[in-house]
Amino acid sequence: MVRLTRDWVIRQLLFAEFDSYRDVVRKAVWVGFKVSVLAYALNLGAHLLLYWFGLLPYALSSALIIATVLTPPITFILSTVAYVAVGLAIHDLGVSRAELEHLSRTDMLSGLLNRRALLEAFDQCNQEKSLLVLDIDHFKLVNDTHGHLVGDQVIAKVAAMIRTALGERCICARIGGEEFAVFSSDMNFAEFAVLGELTRRRISTTRIRVGNKVLSVTVSGGVARALPEQKFGEAFSRADRALYAAKTRGRDRLALCYDTGKPDLFSLKSNAV
Known part of the structure; x- marks a missing residue:
């Protein structure tokens, strides 16, 4: 008792x-x-x-x-x-x-997830998913011309556009400097790539007002598909190679790596979505 x-x-x-x-x-x-x-x-x-x-x-x-x-x-x-x-x-x-x-x-400047949080979410997702890596073009020039404070505000505004365009069905993060990453398991690879391209176009056509300055920025991106068992490092490596290809082909564009083996890259520039 x-x-x-x-x-x-x-x-x-x-x-x-x-x-x-x-x-x-x-x-x-x-x-x-x-x-x-x-x-x-x-x-x-x-x-x-x-x-x-x-x-x-x-x-x-x-x-x-x-x-x-x-x-x-x-x-x-x-x-x-x-x-x-x-x-x-x-x-x-x-x-x-x-x-x-x-x-x-959380990345305090952009308000998006940071690299660690994105990596954990990606590796815990046991479904086929797509990864998009975006990089602001010529960002060093923005810092050198207008100062780092303006550069920080540009990063924050680009992050807001990424969140608005992709955040509902995707997980968005700033993974370092002017580089962002987004992944989703809620849509197929083709739909994700088109959404990424629409986001790129939205950023390139939006004038960013910072104080009394009005700036135009563009982004380049690489998109890769990951199978359920593949981890972030492997998918990121292929997306990063696609990003490099997009930059070498003129920037302000996306390149795809839809094969799990050797990347098969092509541009989504202009109207070729």
């Missing part, structure tokens, strides 16, 4: 994740109620046991009244307050942990 009671009390006092402060208070009230009922039952049992052995120094009726008036409210208040105090601390720690986890997976 003692062991069962102990195990029950431990289960009631175990803390889990809390969604909100209201959730903490709701759970605290419920636990406080159950603990006060248990304390009241133990108090009554103790008085009855003392009465049975003739050890109760006062009338049983008086003892039961005192136990009923004092034990439940005192136990309820103490247990509820204690649970709320600890529960709020756990909730705040959970929020802080979630924020730290978000920060550790």
Whole structure:
């Protein structure tokens, strides 16, 4: 009986994740109620046991009244307050942990995922998927001409366009410098390539306003297909080779690597989508 009671009390006092402060208070009230009922039952049992052995120094009726008036409210208040105090601390720690986890997976300049988060998501996806690697053309010239602050704003605005055009069915990330990567398992390779090309065109035809400057930027990209068992490194290597091919063929275009072996590259420039 003692062991069962102990195990029950431990289960009631175990803390889990809390969604909100209201959730903490709701759970605290419920636990406080159950603990006060248990304390009241133990108090009554103790008085009855003392009465049975003739050890109760006062009338049983008086003892039961005192136990009923004092034990439940005192136990309820103490247990509820204690649970709320600890529960709020756990909730705040959970929020802080979630924020730290978000920060550790997010590129702060672009607001997209960072390379580590993209790699984890890609390798955990056990479906056929397509990977797009995009690079802002002549980005060093933007930094050298207008300064790194303008360059940072260009990266942020290009990231926003990528997220808007591709984010609904894709996972988007900035993987370093002016380079971005996007992958999806929710569409076939041809559809993904067309969507990537439409994104490239949107970026090339959009005038980016930074302060009192209006800039035009273009991107080049490489698209590769990955089988379910293939990891990020292998897919990225082929997409990166396709990106290199797109740059050597004039930039502001995509090149595809749709074969899992030696890349078979071709341009999606102009209207040839």
